[in-house]
Amino acid sequence: MLHFLENADSSILLTNLRELAVRESKVQKFGVYRHSSHGIVLIINGELQHVEAWSFLYHEPVSHLPLAFSKAPHNALVLGGGDFFAARELLRYRTMEEVVMYEHDEELVQVMSEIYPHARAVLEDPRFRLVIGDAKELIQDAGTYDVIINDCFDFINDFREDENIYGVIASNLSPEGVCSDMVYRNVFDMATTTMAIQRMNGFAGRAAGLLFVPEYPGAMHLLTIWGHNRQVSQEVKRSINEEQLAWIGDPGKLRFFDPRNLAYHLYLPPFLRASFPALENKSLLES
Structure with missing residues (x-):
């Protein structure tokens, strides 16, 4: 072994x-x-x-929390996501008419589809569209989406400031669209986490939560949700998504995300509030 x-x-x-x-x-x-x-x-x-075994701890909140602020999302874009978990979660929504995934490694897609039944199911769904190519280039003219999930980039450290990746993503969001981005570095990387908070504070809707991702160094990461949707707020307690509310009666639908209790998924512990003044000063926690 x-x-x-x-x-x-x-x-x-x-x-x-x-x-x-x-x-x-x-x-x-x-x-x-x-x-x-x-x-x-x-x-x-x-x-x-x-x-x-741990995939739902990351993929469920990254996919479902941003959609909790939208009644009926119609399309989504996944940057990366070659394991097909994010696409699978998005395709649970009957209102979802199209899910596009930008993945740069065709061979990885092939291997994942051979190993994972859910990957094959995603590829067979007529609402799913796979684009093989560099997401960094493709995102420059991607169209508009109700949600964009970043499942490959470190927005803070992979892009120069003059590349304006936050602005590029925002230009590809619908009027009610949001981006879901887990900060690649763990929350104890103070410089990166603080910068991520500052970057999203310029958007009409913004919220953040703490994710436990045991397979990533540091384990504790900040999930940021930001964009044009003014429904996105740190203080929202319950999902407004019509399908998520219907799932409440089906305890087997999801393993981790609970649309009845957004306060749990949006909880930020005292050490984060105290460590990052940007959270307090820019009213993210008081929206």
């Missing part, structure tokens, strides 16, 4: 891994493994991307 430890100062050690596929594609090197108790494990360029 194999083991994996990411070269980062706060990563986790995974043991009892069995190799399923290792590839070096045109754009990256990746490996897919099966853990003895946690299911599929994806590693890309030496970085742990996801652990199947």
Whole structure:
């Protein structure tokens, strides 16, 4: 059996891994493994991307929390997302007419579709459209969407300030559209987290919550939701999404996200409030 430890100062050690596929594609090197108790494990360029057993802790709030502020979203764009988890969550909505995914690695898509039944189901859904290419270039003229989910970029550190990635994303949002972006660095990276808060404070709607993502170094990450939708607020307690409200009677629909209790998903602990004055001074917490 194999083991994996990411070269980062706060990563986790995974043991009892069995190799399923290792590839070096045109754009990256990746490996897919099966853990003895946690299911599929994806590693890309030496970085742990996801652990199947924990996937709902990230993908459910990243996908469903931004849509809690919209009654009937019609289309969505996923940047990255080659494991198809985000696309699967978005396609749960009957109002969703189109889900587009920008993924730069066709070989990863192929391997994921061979391993994951949900990936095959997404690819077979007529509402889904896969675009193979560099999302950094494609997003420059992507059209308009009710929600854009960033599942690949570090918006703060992957883009120069003059590239204005927040402005580019905003230009691709519908009048009620929002972006869902988990800050790539953990919350203890004060500079990155503070800058992410400052960048989103310029938008009409904005909110943030704390995510626990055990496979990522540092584990605790800030989920930011921002855009043109003025319904987005730190103080919203309950979803207004019609389908999410219908799910309340179906306890098996979701494993983690609860549309009855947005206060939980939007909770920011005292250490975050105290550490980042931008949260207090720009009224994000008082909207």
